[in-house]
Amino acid sequence: MEETMVVIVGAGPAGLATSACLNRLSIPNIVLEREDCYASLWKKRSYDRLKLHLAKQFCHLPYMDFPPNAPTYVPKNGFIDYLDNYVSHFGITPRYLRSVESVIYDSDAEKWQIVVKNMTTTDNVIETEVYTSRFLVVASGENSQGTIPDIDGLDSYGGEYIHSNQYENGRKFRGKDVLVVGCGNSGMEIAYDLWNWGANTSIVVRNPVHVLTKEMVKMAMIMSQYLPCKAVDKITVAISRLKYGKLSKYGIRMPTKGPFHLKETTGRSPVIDVGTISKIKSGEIKVLPGMECIKDNEVVFTNGATVQFDAIVFATGYKSTVRNWLKGSYESFDEKGMPKRSFPYHWKGGNGIYNAGFSRRGLRGISSDAQNIANDIYINITADLS
Numbered sequence: 001m002e003e004t005m006v007v008i009v010g011a012g013p014a015g016l017a018t019s020a021c022l023n024r025l026s027i028p029n030i031v032l033e034r035e036d037c038y039a040s041l042w043k044k045r046s047y048d049r050l051k052l053h054l055a056k057q058f059c060h061l062p063y064m065d066f067p068p069n070a071p072t073y074v075p076k077n078g079f080i081d082y083l084d085n086y087v088s089h090f091g092i093t094p095r096y097l098r099s100v101e102s103v104i105y106d107s108d109a110e111k112w113q114i115v116v117k118n119m120t121t122t123d124n125v126i127e128t129e130v131y132t133s134r135f136l137v138v139a140s141g142e143n144s145q146g147t148i149p150d151i152d153g154l155d156s157y158g159g160e161y162i163h164s165n166q167y168e169n170g171r172k173f174r175g176k177d178v179l180v181v182g183c184g185n186s187g188m189e190i191a192y193d194l195w196n197w198g199a200n201t202s203i204v205v206r207n208p209v210h211v212l213t214k215e216m217v218k219m220a221m222i223m224s225q226y227l228p229c230k231a232v233d234k235i236t237v238a239i240s241r242l243k244y245g246k247l248s249k250y251g252i253r254m255p256t257k258g259p260f261h262l263k264e265t266t267g268r269s270p271v272i273d274v275g276t277i278s279k280i281k282s283g284e285i286k287v288l289p290g291m292e293c294i295k296d297n298e299v300v301f302t303n304g305a306t307v308q309f310d311a312i313v314f315a316t317g318y319k320s321t322v323r324n325w326l327k328g329s330y331e332s333f334d335e336k337g338m339p340k341r342s343f344p345y346h347w348k349g350g351n352g353i354y355n356a357g358f359s360r361r362g363l364r365g366i367s368s369d370a371q372n373i374a375n376d377i378y379i380n381i382t383a384d385l386s
């Protein structure tokens with residue numbers, strides 16, 4: 001049993017940022033990470049051509065900017081280098097191969113009890129450890145586990161299928177017929193990558209989606225400092241229309257609500273086009289409607305079409321796994337493992353539990369969560385002392 005002031009679950013950008021903010025205030029904390037490295041999403045579960053979609057001024061963590069010579073849109077490896085510097089500068093020392101299995105609040109002791117499996121890299125359990133802490137920070141991520149829809153016939157599909165978090169590049173798909181399911185940022189970019197690698201690529205677009213460029217998003221983020229969301233949406237949609245024309249004739253419908261209104265209210269990001277749309281317009285990437293079922297190697301679509309594919313990439317999103325191990329409710333997480341309180345009050349629950357990285361606002365949201373949490377813990381500790 002080991003006791004500390006704060007336990008942080010997860011060493012992604014949110015856990016690292018929170019640990020840095022606590023270290024600056026000399027508040028003892030332990031970061032527990034199930035993988036053998038920090039930022040595992042960036043190091044192990046993202047595709048090669050990934051770059052930050054938002055300009056660097058919207059993606060840094062607290063108290064450290066990107067270097068002045070960093071490009072505006074930092075590539076994945078540049079972001080990992082930035083995190084390497086961040087971790088060493090703030091003296092963050094996560095404990096790796098620690099999978100948090102259950103957490104309960106001991107109301108008599110007024111402490112959190114965290115049960116952790118210490119694993120080997122081959123997933124064997126070395127020992128069970130127990131930590132206790134006054135404060136608990138959940139930083140296990142909105143993207144903790146990739147989700148694949150339950151599609152009739154997928155079990156007996158003869159081709160290869162993977163989740164987008166297993167996709168690195170399209171090398172092995174050259175010359176193959178590949179279906180990408182899902183038209184979020186992952187699906188749209190992976191479809192483009194597959195096309196670049198010479199795959200015969202199709203993408204499922206079943207619902208309306210906004211398509212913007214990264215420059216439009218940057219401009220909108222600047223405008224949103226001065227204009228209400230409604231006005232920013234109106235201008236952005238008009239510019240997008242001007243650039244792309246009516247995409248509905250290519251199977252991509254535009255939602256009736258604006259892109260930033262949707263981001264604010266549902267967390268759903270607009271798609272930031274990296275070149276996919278021109279390939280869709282030229283017919284080099286085909287758009288297909290929703291999937292009905294799979295029969296052998298053929299996918300049946302809602303419009304009745306039946307097409308054979310050698311491989312399927314499910315870019316169908318992620319889920320939080322908090323409810324697998326956080327046993328009570330503590331007024332903080334719903335059954336989907338997302339905060340019950342809505343933004344901007346989402347980051348704090350009862351009995352000293354907090355969450356960082358669950359505001360659906362990317363790295364910018366993470367940075368503000370980490371600072372809010374560390375300051376709140378500091379206030380609590382100093383109030384106890386006085």
Ligand SMILES: Cc1cc2nc3c(=O)[nH]c(=O)nc-3n(C[C@H](O)[C@H](O)[C@H](O)COP(=O)(O)OP(=O)(O)OC[C@H]3O[C@@H](n4cnc5c(N)ncnc54)[C@H](O)[C@@H]3O)c2cc1C
Nearest residue numbers: 010012013014033034040041052053100140141357362363
């Ligand atoms: C492909 C992709 C690209 C993105 N690009 C951007 C971008 O450009 N700009 C932007 O602002 N946002 C971006 N986001 C959104 C978001 O900023 C990132 O997902 C970011 O990594 C979230 O950080 P996090 O620390 O909250 O979660 P994660 O990075 O997912 O880190 C959580 C960590 O917790 C660990 N963990 C989970 N469960 C347990 C457990 N039970 N015990 C111990 N450890 C556990 C995980 O192993 C993981 O290392 C992107 C998301 C994805 C999926």
Ligand SMILES: NC(=O)C1=CN([C@@H]2O[C@H](COP(=O)(O)OP(=O)(O)OC[C@H]3O[C@@H](n4cnc5c(N)ncnc54)[C@H](OP(=O)(O)O)[C@@H]3O)[C@@H](O)[C@H]2O)C=CC1
Nearest residue numbers: 051052053149182183184185186187206207269315316317
């Ligand atoms: N460079 C960057 O900055 C990048 C950022 N990201 C971010 O990471 C996060 C996760 O993105 P992503 O992985 O794209 O996940 P998302 O949750 O954003 O997108 C999932 C997509 O899958 C679709 N989908 C889900 N189930 C089905 C189904 N059964 N049939 C057809 N379509 C389905 C959804 O469509 P529907 O609306 O119909 O449900 C949606 O288009 C987002 O915040 C994203 O912006 C991702 C990649 C790159």
Ligand SMILES: O=C(O)C(=O)Cc1c[nH]c2ccccc12
Nearest residue numbers: 053217263269270360361362363
């Ligand atoms: O990559 C994401 O999905 C993010 O959450 C980053 C982000 C925060 N605000 C935005 C507005 C438009 C597009 C992406 C984001």
